[in-house]
Amino acid sequence: xxxxxxxxxxxxxxxxxxxxxxxxxxxxxxxxxxxxxxxxxxxxxxxxxxxxxxxxxxxxxxxxxxxxxxxxxxxxxxxxxxxxxxxxxxxxxxxxxxxxxxxxxxxxxxxxxxxxxxxxxxxxxxxxxxxxxxxxxxxxxxxxxxxxxxxxxxxxxxxxxxxxxxxxxxxxxxxxxxxxxxxxxxxxxxxxxxxxxxxxxxxxxxxxxxxxxxxxxxxxxxxxxxxxxxxxxxxxxxxxxxxxxxxxxxxxxx
Amino acid sequence: xxxxxxxxxxxxxxxxxxxxxxxxxxxxxxxxxxxxxxxxxxxxxxxxxxxxxxxxxxxxxxxxxxxxxxxxxxxxxxxxxxxxxxxxxxxxxxxxxxxxxxxxxxxxxxxxxxxxxxxxxxxxxxxxxxxxxxxxxxxxxxxxxxxxxxxxxxxxxxxxxxxxxxxxxxxxxxxxxxxxxxxxxxxxxxxxxxxxxxxxxxxxxxxxxxxxxxxxxxxxxxxxxxxxxxxxxxxxxxxxxxxxxxxxxxxxxxxxxxxxxxxxxxxxxxxxxxxxxxxxxxxxxxxxxxxxxxxxxxxxxxxxxxxxxxxxxxxxxxxxxxxxxxxxxxxxxxxxxxxxxxxxxxxxxxxxxxxxxxxxxxxxxxxxxxxxxxxxxxxxxxxxxxxxxxxxxxxxxxxxxxxxxxxxxxxxxxxxxxxxxxxxxxxxxxxxxxxxxxxxxxxxxxxxxxxxxxxxxxxxxxxxxxxxxxxxxxxxxxxxxxxxxxxxxxxxxxxxxxxxxxxxxxxxxxxxxxxxxxxxxxxxxxxxxxxxxxxxxxxxxxxxxxxxxxxxxxxxxxxxxxxxxxxxxxxxxxxxxxxxxxxxxxxxxxxxxxxxxxxxxxxxxxxxxxxxxxxxxxxxxxxxxxxxxxxxxxxxxxxxxxx
Numbered sequence: 001x002x003x004x005x006x007x008x009x010x011x012x013x014x015x016x017x018x019x020x021x022x023x024x025x026x027x028x029x030x031x032x033x034x035x036x037x038x039x040x041x042x043x044x045x046x047x048x049x050x051x052x053x054x055x056x057x058x059x060x061x062x063x064x065x066x067x068x069x070x071x072x073x074x075x076x077x078x079x080x081x082x083x084x085x086x087x088x089x090x091x092x093x094x095x096x097x098x099x100x101x102x103x104x105x106x107x108x109x110x111x112x113x114x115x116x117x118x119x120x121x122x123x124x125x126x127x128x129x130x131x132x133x134x135x136x137x138x139x140x141x142x143x144x145x146x147x148x149x150x151x152x153x154x155x156x157x158x159x160x161x162x163x164x165x166x167x168x169x170x171x172x173x174x175x176x177x178x179x180x181x182x183x184x185x186x187x188x189x190x191x192x193x194x195x196x197x198x199x200x201x202x203x204x205x206x207x208x209x210x211x212x213x214x215x216x217x218x219x220x221x222x223x224x225x226x227x228x229x230x231x232x233x234x235x236x237x238x239x240x241x242x243x244x245x246x247x248x249x250x251x252x253x254x
Numbered sequence: 255x256x257x258x259x260x261x262x263x264x265x266x267x268x269x270x271x272x273x274x275x276x277x278x279x280x281x282x283x284x285x286x287x288x289x290x291x292x293x294x295x296x297x298x299x300x301x302x303x304x305x306x307x308x309x310x311x312x313x314x315x316x317x318x319x320x321x322x323x324x325x326x327x328x329x330x331x332x333x334x335x336x337x338x339x340x341x342x343x344x345x346x347x348x349x350x351x352x353x354x355x356x357x358x359x360x361x362x363x364x365x366x367x368x369x370x371x372x373x374x375x376x377x378x379x380x381x382x383x384x385x386x387x388x389x390x391x392x393x394x395x396x397x398x399x400x401x402x403x404x405x406x407x408x409x410x411x412x413x414x415x416x417x418x419x420x421x422x423x424x425x426x427x428x429x430x431x432x433x434x435x436x437x438x439x440x441x442x443x444x445x446x447x448x449x450x451x452x453x454x455x456x457x458x459x460x461x462x463x464x465x466x467x468x469x470x471x472x473x474x475x476x477x478x479x480x481x482x483x484x485x486x487x488x489x490x491x492x493x494x495x496x497x498x499x500x501x502x503x504x505x506x507x508x509x510x511x512x513x514x515x516x517x518x519x520x521x522x523x524x525x526x527x528x529x530x531x532x533x534x535x536x537x538x539x540x541x542x543x544x545x546x547x548x549x550x551x552x553x554x555x556x557x558x559x560x561x562x563x564x565x566x567x568x569x570x571x572x573x574x575x576x577x578x579x580x581x582x583x584x585x586x587x588x589x590x591x592x593x594x595x596x597x598x599x600x601x602x603x604x605x606x607x608x609x610x611x612x613x614x615x616x617x618x619x620x621x622x623x624x625x626x627x628x629x630x631x632x633x634x635x636x637x638x639x640x641x642x643x644x645x646x647x648x649x650x651x652x653x654x655x656x657x658x659x660x661x662x663x664x665x666x667x668x669x670x671x672x673x674x675x676x677x678x679x680x681x682x683x684x685x686x687x688x689x690x691x692x693x694x695x696x697x698x699x700x701x702x703x704x705x706x707x708x709x710x711x712x713x714x715x716x717x718x719x720x721x722x723x724x725x726x727x728x729x730x731x732x733x734x735x736x737x738x739x740x741x742x743x744x745x746x747x748x749x750x751x752x753x754x755x756x757x758x759x760x761x762x763x764x765x766x767x768x769x770x771x772x773x774x775x776x777x778x779x780x781x782x783x784x785x786x787x788x789x790x791x792x793x794x795x796x797x798x799x800x801x802x803x804x805x806x807x808x809x810x811x812x813x814x815x816x817x818x819x820x821x822x823x824x825x826x827x828x829x830x831x832x833x834x835x836x837x838x839x840x841x842x843x844x845x846x847x848x849x850x851x852x853x854x855x856x857x858x859x860x861x862x863x864x865x866x867x868x869x870x871x872x873x874x875x876x877x878x879x880x881x882x883x884x885x886x887x888x889x890x891x892x893x894x895x896x897x
Contacts, residue, residue: 086818090811094772097810107806163795163810166817 002029002039002119003212003220006247007228011187013241022046022112023185023245024057026065030072032120038072039119040065041247045132045185047111047159052103056096056110060160063095064088068118080118085127085171089114092160111159115183117145119249124178128170130157131186132245133193135200138176139252142200146170148189157186180209180250187242188231205248213254258294260341263333268292278339286341292329293415294339302426304328304337309421310414311340318389319343321382322411345410348402351379351463355471357589358762358788364405365591369468369578370558370568373551374407376467380547382409383460387453387544392418394428394451396459397435398466418451425450433488434473434777435459439536441492457541461530464547468523469514470589474498474531476784477507479802486803487777496531510785510801512585518577520557520570523550563845566590587786592841603851605734612727612854615861618868621716624708624883631884633891640686647682654679690896697889700882707882715872720864727857734850741843748831748839755835760823761791761816771815773808782812790816 010021027041044060046053067088071080078084092114093107100107113130126134131148149168150157158168182205184192194201208227215223230236231244258266269282278295282288299307310325318324325340353359354375360367379401386393393400395416402410418428429446436443437458443449465474477497479485485495490507497507498515509515516524526542528534535541542550554570561567561576567590569576581587636644654676661672748755765788766779774782785801786792793816799809 082821083818086814086821090772090814090818093810093814097807101807163813164817166814167820169821 001217002037002249002251003215003217004028004039004041004247004249005212005220005223005227006041006245007224007231008245009228009231009243011240011242011244012237014243020054021243022048022053022057023187023243024054024061025183025245025247026061027183027247027249030069032072032075036120039117039181039249039251040068041115041117041119041181041183041249043115043132043183043185043245043247044160045113045130045187045243045245047113050111051109052105053110053112055099056112056161059095059099059110060092060112060114063092064114064116067091068116072118080123080125082171082173085116085125085169086166088116089127089129089160089166089169093165096161107161108159111161113157113185114160115185117181117183119178119181121177122175124174124176126170126172126174129160129165129168131189132184133189135182135192135205136178137180139179142180142202142205144193144198144200145172147198148186148193150186179252181247182249183245183247185243185245187240187244188236188246191236191239192246208248209250210254212248212250213252258292258329258331258338259333259335260327260329261334266292266329266341268294283341288346289344290326290341291344292339292341294329299337303415305424306419306421306426307337307340307415309424309426310419313389313419313421315389317385321385321409322414324414340415342414343410345402345412348404348410350399351375351401351403351409351467352398352471352767354403355466356765356783356788357470357587357786358792359765361589361591362762368566368568368590370555371407372467373554373558373568375403375409376464377548377551377555378403378407378409379463379467380460380544380551382411383456384544384548386411386417387456390420392428392451392453393456393459394418394446395430395432396456396463397432398463401463427451432776434491434780435462436488436491437536438492438494441488452538453543454535454539454541457543458530458535460544460547461527461535461541464551465527468519469498469516471783471788472498472510472513473780473784474527475507476781477509478511480506480508484803487781494531494533494536496528499528499531501532512581512587512786513784514577514581514589518570518573520550520554520572523554526550563849564590564592566592592838592845603855605731605854608851608854608857609731612724612857612861615858615865617717617720618715618865618872619717621712621872624711624879631887631891633895634888636686636895637689640689643685650679650682686896690893693889693893693896697886697893700885700889703882704886707879711875711879715868715875717868720861720868723861723864727854727861730850730853730857734847734854737843737847737850741839744839744843745831745836748835752827752831753825755832756825756829757820757823758791759832761793761819762789764790764819766790766793769815772811774811778803778808790819 004027006025006027008021008023008025010019014021023043023045025041025043027039030038030040032038042061042064044057046055046057050056071078071084071088096110097107100110113128113132115128115132115134116126117134117136118125124136126136126145128134128146128149131150133148134145135142136145137143148157149170159165162168182192182200192201192204193199208230212220212223227246227248231246236244258268260266266283267285269284272280272282272291274280278293281292281294283290283292307325307328311328314324314326319326323342323345325342327341328337329339329341330336331338349363353363354367354372382401383393393411395413400411400413402412404410416428416430419426427446427449428451429449431440431446433441435458437455440446440449440455462474466472473487474496475490476487477490477495479490479495485507490497495505495507497505498509498513499505502508516527526546530541557571558568559571561569561579563576563579567576567578569578578589581589657679658669658672658676661669766774766782767776781801781803782788782798785797787797793812795809795813798804798812799806
């Protein structure tokens with residue numbers, strides 16, 4: 001059984017200038033059949049430079065969730081493959097462009113990144129546009145699924161709203177049984193990844209995952225609070241002033 | 255599928271399923287051979303439709319079976335039971351007509367088919383319509399999937415069971431239609447249920463098909479709209495906005511950029527299109543009939559010419575230049591693929607030798623000076639009045655001198671008076687001012703004539719024309735010298751663009767019409783095709799968003815479709831440059847080189863011609879200019895006499 005916690009915390013630079021958190025996330029389990037659960041995790045980071053970045057991130061998560069659920073509800077006729085991911089992203093883009101149109105804004109005013117993981121006991125689909133990263137493990141090894149894609153220039157990244165967004169979409173599909181995943185926005189990628197070793201920074205995840213593995217399913221909700229407090233703690237805030245989002249999920253026995 | 259029976263009660267065993275449509279599926283019938291197939295409806299067939307099929311089978315004659323997949327025999331659920339389908343000839347080895355008129359499709363599938371083939375196809379399509387109309391039937395649902403074409407340009411019409419059929423005096427209607435092939439007068443109908451179609455309606459669809467086939471798949475009502483607001487294709491049809499028409503001002507429509515237009519066709523065909531696509535045609539029997547098209551296209555077939563530069567180019571012989579060459583030069587659109595193998599670099603052409611021959615042609619030189627020398631000029635004699643006045647003036651001078659001298663001797667006291675009278679007599683000369691003015695005017699006029707004549711002389715018989723031709727040849731020579739370098743450069747560019755070229759080729763295999771793209775239905779696809787967007791490779795943001803009616807939303811859908819396909823592309827650097835690309839470039843250069851060499855080889859002859867013409871003109875013009883020179887000399891002499 002999957003146990004999931006998540007938190008999105010506004011960065012100190014945003015609190016100082018009275019800006020809201022531009023990140024959004026979604027994480028939950030969708031039961032398909034007896035013994036067949038799909039974990040759905042999404043993280044989206046609205047661009048700080050975009051007028052409606054926060055709304056873009058929300059819309060991306062909401063639309064992705066409903067598209068993914070529609071696909072998972074229809075697995076008997078349509079397989080879950082890279083094409084499914086393409087359709088999800090197209091749906092998100094359609095939703096954002098329509099929203100922008102309705103509010104007489106440009107799609108880029110809703111610019112946001114997107115990270116996603118859809119995981120069943122025998123199949124996992126990961127996808128990503130832009131920065132932030134996904135870490136996954138199969139019980140033996142832990143690795144970064146996609147390294148943050150920040151494009152060729154410093155301080156820039158790719159967004160779901162860009163004209164050629166699909167050219168910057170990374171997709172990985174594996175039938176390795178994945179039992180733990182972590183998705184996080186760029187606000188904590190410096191803490192969660194070891195750029196020297198080009199690998200996940202284990203000391204960052206291990207204590208949290210240890211707690212989560214031992215937790216009873218019904219008690220997980222309380223852990224969301226704890227995670228939020230941790231992300232807002234001085235030890236984190238002195239190392240990043242950006243918005244921070246972290247989703248953690250495990251189905252590994254303690 | 256349970257077994258079916260023919261009308262005699264014989265059991266018909268169905269073989270492999272060949273295809274499925276909205277109404278039914280088509281199966282092989284092994285027991286009847288390879289040329290007969292069965293169409294079986296998905297569900298029960300209405301009594302009306304059963305009667306229609308019976309009527310079609312009964313009325314089917316050889317001429318119909320030749321040009322259409324006409325029902326041959328009904329198929330029944332049980333011996334003598336309800337009709338569930340029918341047998342028809344198999345249309346094998348044929349392709350839908352839009353695969354031929356879409357330039358990308360044609361180039362990929364039938365690289366050897368030229369415009370002569372297309373003219374033939376249009377002609378045979380018209381003939382098929384003529385046969386259907388000749389039987390009193392109407393096609394009704396004319397659309398790009400109606401006509402199938404074989405490699406020899408023979409056509410067959412399919413989906414005959416949807417035609418509007420007359421049998422035993424009863425009309426069985428066609429209740430379907432495709433919006434972008436529906437005539438203006440029917441555009442307001444939301445359904446074709448109960449609508450009786452006419453030949454004139456069919457003739458709109460036929461004209462559309464002919465237009466598409468002759469003019470590279472363009473839809474005549476799709477163009478650049480000069481008015482405000484959206485102008486979707488159906489609306490443009492309903493409002494008779496024929497984009498290629500002679501009345502572009504009132505339709506506010508012009509053809510999409512780089513289109514082939516009816517200007518490449520005989521006037522007679524242009525006029526047929528005018529009639530088919532304007533208000534005039536919507537009148538009863540207003541549009542050209544299938545017969546009209548057969549006649550006009552047969553006549554065009556007789557007037558086809560093969561381009562001197564590129565044998566793959568066939569065009570209407572009434573044009574002065576090859577329209578396909580022009581299109582290639584102006585927009586880089588290669589509508590036909592050259593099959594002639596590129597001749598290798600070996601050529602007997604020797605530039606230095608040819609140039610020496612050119613330089614050996616002597617210039618006619620500057621226009622020779624025109625002078626009146628050698629002519630005996632006799633000044634015109636002075637009028638008598640002036641002569642006598644002049645004689646009298648001499649006499650007066652003698653009198654004056656005599657008077658003064660005499661006075662000095664005889665009466666010196668009166669010398670002052672004598673001096674005054676003498677001066678008056680002495681200085682009152684002969685008055686010739688009027689004559690002088692006349693002669694001066696004559697001289698001025700003659701000189702003006704001469705200036706104009708000399709200007710013409712120098713212009714027309716100088717060496718200006720010769721030098722211009724020489725300059726032209728010299729430019730060609732420079733161009734010829736640069737060719738090899740340019741060819742290398744183009745080949746290098748191929749190498750540099752290896753990835754892009756491979757990607758382009760990959761994307762060019764995905765045809766829009768085969769994919770479901772949200773919000774982009776058949777009508778919008780037709781509009782895109784009219785703007786040269788047929789495959790994923792053609793889907794470029796700026797190209798799409800500039801088409802009227804394609805806003806950010808549709809553009810995004812199309813770009814997302816393309817980008818999604820692009821993800822499947824894997825660049826293979828080991829493949830290197832595609833040999834056909836190199837061959838195409840070589841072919842283009844060899845064409846260009848041949849053209850330049852031809853012009854240079856003809857250079858000496860051309861120069862000689864110019865020289866000959868110049869010299870001849872000199873002898874012709876001389877008798878005209880000599881008298882003018884003489885007039886000037888005469889007028890000069892005439893004036894000189896007056897002193």
